[in-house]
Amino acid sequence: MTHTSPSTPPDTIRRCPLCGSSQSRHFEHLKHPVMPMEYRICSDCSYVFQAHAWEEEELQAYYSEQYRVQMEQSDRPTDRVRAIENARARLLTEKLAASGVVPNRHLDIGCSTGAFLLECSNKFGCQPTGVEPGNSYRQFAQERGLEVVPSIDAIAVDTSDRFDLVSLIHVVEHLADPVTTLVRVRETLLAQNGWLLVEVPNLYAHDSLEPAHVSAFSPHTLEQLLLKTGYRVMRTWMHGQPRSEILQLYITMLAKPGKPASTQVQAEQLVLFRRKICLFQRRVLQRLMPSRAWLPYPPLDE
Ligand SMILES: [Zn+2]
Numbered sequence: 001m002t003h004t005s006p007s008t009p010p011d012t013i014r015r016c017p018l019c020g021s022s023q024s025r026h027f028e029h030l031k032h033p034v035m036p037m038e039y040r041i042c043s044d045c046s047y048v049f050q051a052h053a054w055e056e057e058e059l060q061a062y063y064s065e066q067y068r069v070q071m072e073q074s075d076r077p078t079d080r081v082r083a084i085e086n087a088r089a090r091l092l093t094e095k096l097a098a099s100g101v102v103p104n105r106h107l108d109i110g111c112s113t114g115a116f117l118l119e120c121s122n123k124f125g126c127q128p129t130g131v132e133p134g135n136s137y138r139q140f141a142q143e144r145g146l147e148v149v150p151s152i153d154a155i156a157v158d159t160s161d162r163f164d165l166v167s168l169i170h171v172v173e174h175l176a177d178p179v180t181t182l183v184r185v186r187e188t189l190l191a192q193n194g195w196l197l198v199e200v201p202n203l204y205a206h207d208s209l210e211p212a213h214v215s216a217f218s219p220h221t222l223e224q225l226l227l228k229t230g231y232r233v234m235r236t237w238m239h240g241q242p243r244s245e246i247l248q249l250y251i252t253m254l255a256k257p258g259k260p261a262s263t264q265v266q267a268e269q270l271v272l273f274r275r276k277i278c279l280f281q282r283r284v285l286q287r288l289m290p291s292r293a294w295l296p297y298p299p300l301d302e
Contacts, residue, residue, distance in 0.1 A: 014053040016042035017178060017215060018225055019265045024049075027272060028209060034070075035211035041272065045224065045265040048203060048216040054176045059214075063133040063174075064150070067212055075136045077113045083300040085112055087242035089119035092169065092197065092252070097123065099235055099254055101195050103165035107131070107155070109185070110171035111148060114141030126165070129155070152181075157189060164194040172225070173200045173213045182229035186257050196231055198222070199252040202238065203271070204278040206249045219251050220268040228265055232258035245292040247282055 015022050023043035030037040038051040054062075069075050077085075093116070096103070103126040108117045111130030121128045130148035132138040141148045149155060157163070166185050175181050182196075190196060200217045201208045208216040217225075223233050233255045238248040286293040 013040065013051050014049065016045060016047050017049050018042065018047040018221065018228065019045040021045065030209040030211070032211055037209070037211060039209055039216065044267065045221075046218075046268040046271050047221050047224075047265075048218075048271065050214050054214060056176055059174075059176050060133060060151070062212070064135050068134055068137065070211070075134075077137060077140050079300045080297055082113055082115070083298045084242060085115035086119075086301065087298040088169070089115040091241045092116060092167070092199070093119045093123050095235075095237060095252065095254070096120070096165075096195075096197065101165065101197075101254070102126075103163075103195070105129070105161070105163045105191075106165045106167070107163040107189060108167045108169070109152060110168060110174070111141055111146070112137050114144050114146045114148065116167060116169060117141070117146055118144065120165070129163070131155070152184070152189070155189065162191040162194065163189055164191045165197065166190045166194065167197040169197070169199045170201070172198055172222075173208075173215050173217060176214060178215060178225060179229055182225065182231070186230050190257060192257060194257065196226075196255045196257070197252070198226070198255070199250055202248055202251045203275055205240070205247050205282055217251060218268060218271060218274075220266075222251055222253060224265045226253060226255050228263065230257060230259065231255035242295065242298055244294055246285055246289060247293055 021042050021044040024040040025043055027039040027041040027048050039048055040051050041048050072078050072081055102124050106120050106126045107129045109131045111117055111132050114130055117128035117130050120126055128146055130141055130146055131152055132141060132148050133150055138148050166189055172178050203216045203218045226233055233253050235254040237252040240247045240249040243249060
């Protein structure tokens with residue numbers, strides 16, 4: 001992995017993954033001991049992305065073996081990861097039920113331990129399918145009886161048996177080319193009247209920047225990404241569950257396929273300034289209400 005400094009000549013810096021513009025400015029440096037990264041912000045549409053351009057194969061190799069070891073010091077799901085995923089799965093399923101979504105066929109891209117697939121299948125009786133590039137996590141989910149494949153290339157559906165729910169939970173920020181993936185989901189995997197459920201860290205409350213996060217989203221840029229790739233956003237939740245009662249760490253959006261509203265991506269103003277103010281606010285809340293700012297890890301209840 002190379003590391004691009006702010007003074008790198010512009011022709012070696014990625015184009016904006018959202019609008020394709022070659023104009024970007026320095027946003028923040030991730031000071032990571034092994035994988036320091038520069039993040040840039042698009043001058044045209046305000047999308048925040050890593051300067052380093054991951055090759056698809058490089059990213060695939062990273063996720064198949066290294067990612068979990070780097071994040072959790074273990075390539076098998078730890079109790080902590082499983083407890084958080086179980087709690088998150090319950091909360092997401094409640095959001096679906098409260099929105100009147102009752103899926104028949106569920107595809108979870110980046111399904112990890114399979115917790116969300118199992119929770120949905122228990123609650124709605126739907127048929128679960130997962131995509132998980134990490135070898136040991138995929139195996140773990142398969143051992144739970146789930147059908148899980150390493151990439152969306154391995155899924156073949158015809159028009160009559162498309163998925164009526166496709167979820168990407170803490171996945172879009174990891175994609176090398178989120179526009180292409182989301183268009184492909186809509187054009188080849190999602191039923192015409194199906195639902196897309198997406199959750200990402202919120203640039204205005206979560207640290208957001210880490211080696212595996214190729215993009216970092218505000219509510220505005222996530223919505224622009226969904227609009228550009230042909231979805232209509234039906235509901236948005238800003239929340240901290242299951243990690244915080246008061247910090248809006250995550251953005252969850254429920255969307256449906258629709259015509260792209262506009263090919264022109266709308267910019268957002270003062271992104272870096274807002275991030276600084278919001279992270280300052282977070283430090284104040286952590287100081288004043290520490291037990292509500294960060295909840296203890298949930299117990300592993302299975
Ligand atoms: Zn852009």
